[in-house]
Amino acid sequence: MFRRLCTSLSLSSISKTNSLFAFQNNPIKVKQPQRRFHHSLSLTPHFFSSNLRMNHTQTAAVKKAELLRSLEASLGHAFDSNPVCPPPNPLIIVISGPSGVGKDALIKKLRESRDSLRFVVTATSRPMRPGEENGKDYYFVSKEEFLTMIDKNELLEYALVYGDYKGIPKKQIREYMAKGYDIILRVDIQGAQTLRRVLGDSAVFVFLMAESETALVERLVERKTESREELLVRIATAREEIKHVKNFDYVVVNAEGKLDVAVKLVESIIDAEKAKVQQRSAVI
Numbered sequence: 001m002f003r004r005l006c007t008s009l010s011l012s013s014i015s016k017t018n019s020l021f022a023f024q025n026n027p028i029k030v031k032q033p034q035r036r037f038h039h040s041l042s043l044t045p046h047f048f049s050s051n052l053r054m055n056h057t058q059t060a061a062v063k064k065a066e067l068l069r070s071l072e073a074s075l076g077h078a079f080d081s082n083p084v085c086p087p088p089n090p091l092i093i094v095i096s097g098p099s100g101v102g103k104d105a106l107i108k109k110l111r112e113s114r115d116s117l118r119f120v121v122t123a124t125s126r127p128m129r130p131g132e133e134n135g136k137d138y139y140f141v142s143k144e145e146f147l148t149m150i151d152k153n154e155l156l157e158y159a160l161v162y163g164d165y166k167g168i169p170k171k172q173i174r175e176y177m178a179k180g181y182d183i184i185l186r187v188d189i190q191g192a193q194t195l196r197r198v199l200g201d202s203a204v205f206v207f208l209m210a211e212s213e214t215a216l217v218e219r220l221v222e223r224k225t226e227s228r229e230e231l232l233v234r235i236a237t238a239r240e241e242i243k244h245v246k247n248f249d250y251v252v253v254n255a256e257g258k259l260d261v262a263v264k265l266v267e268s269i270i271d272a273e274k275a276k277v278q279q280r281s282a283v284i
């Protein structure tokens with residue numbers, strides 16, 4: 001192979017000394033390449049007609065084109081410009097963590113920075129909070145409507161959380177994945193456990209946590225959406241939930257005032273997952 005390469009290189013340099021157009025009538029007989037890899041670099045009389053003296057960049061381009069052609073000639077076929085790796089599978093990313101840790105805030109930022117991500121809107125029977133939008137933050141449905149969705153097997157998972165139902169409609173996930181989008185799911189720890197049973201290792205599970213219990217409680221208090229009693233329940237639950245971190249693939253700390261750092265880390269996780277040789281392959 002090395003000798004063949006040398007031969008073709010020396011042949012190409014000979015043709016160059018004779019004439020710049022000489023290799024248009026290349027004497028080397030090769031099988032016609034099926035697809036030309038470097039059309040844009042091929043020499044045509046037009047290329048030189050307007051400017052007979054080539055500058056340094058043009059000369060380098062010609063040399064490169066010539067070398068590529070001679071390599072193709074030696075190999076007997078054109079280089080393949082198709083991607084070497086198949087496109088990565090659509091990914092399901094499950095974001096979970098204690099109440100008030102910043103799941104919604106993180107997902108909002110992720111959606112702004114990544115076009116390839118689609119957020120699957122959770123259906124819930126809880127009342128709408130100020131600033132929330134139906135169909136954007138959640139699908140707000142009545143308890144009766146939610147129970148009908150359960151009966152029809154329309155939910156990937158559901159749970160009764162603090163007296164309200166929350167669940168993930170399957171339809172949206174299927175539609176987005178068919179279009180090649182990555183899916184981001186937001187669930188509490190109970191929901192993540194159910195999803196792990198349903199999806200196994202076919203999805204990526206990310207546990208979001210605050211840097212300390214104090215930080216978590218302060219965040220919840222500042223949000224002003226829970227009563228004193230509700231806060232106590234959420235704090236007690238968070239203490240239990242933290243024990244489930246071992247069932248997740250990744251843990252991300254969302255430290256006070258450092259939401260952007262947490263977002264970047266989740267983006268890196270997505271990038272790393274996309275570069276995996278053995279891709280996860282979720283079927284809903």
Ligand SMILES: Nc1ncnc2c1ncn2[C@@H]1O[C@H](COP(=O)(O)OP(=O)(O)OP(=O)(O)O)[C@@H](O)[C@H]1O
Nearest residue numbers: 099100101102103104105219223255256257258259
């Ligand atoms: N890194 C951070 N630093 C300071 N405040 C934050 C940070 N991340 C989120 N917050 C704020 O903390 C509060 C709770 O966040 P968020 O509502 O996103 O939590 P959550 O995990 O979705 O809660 P829940 O599960 O109860 O819906 C919000 O007011 C949010 O703006």
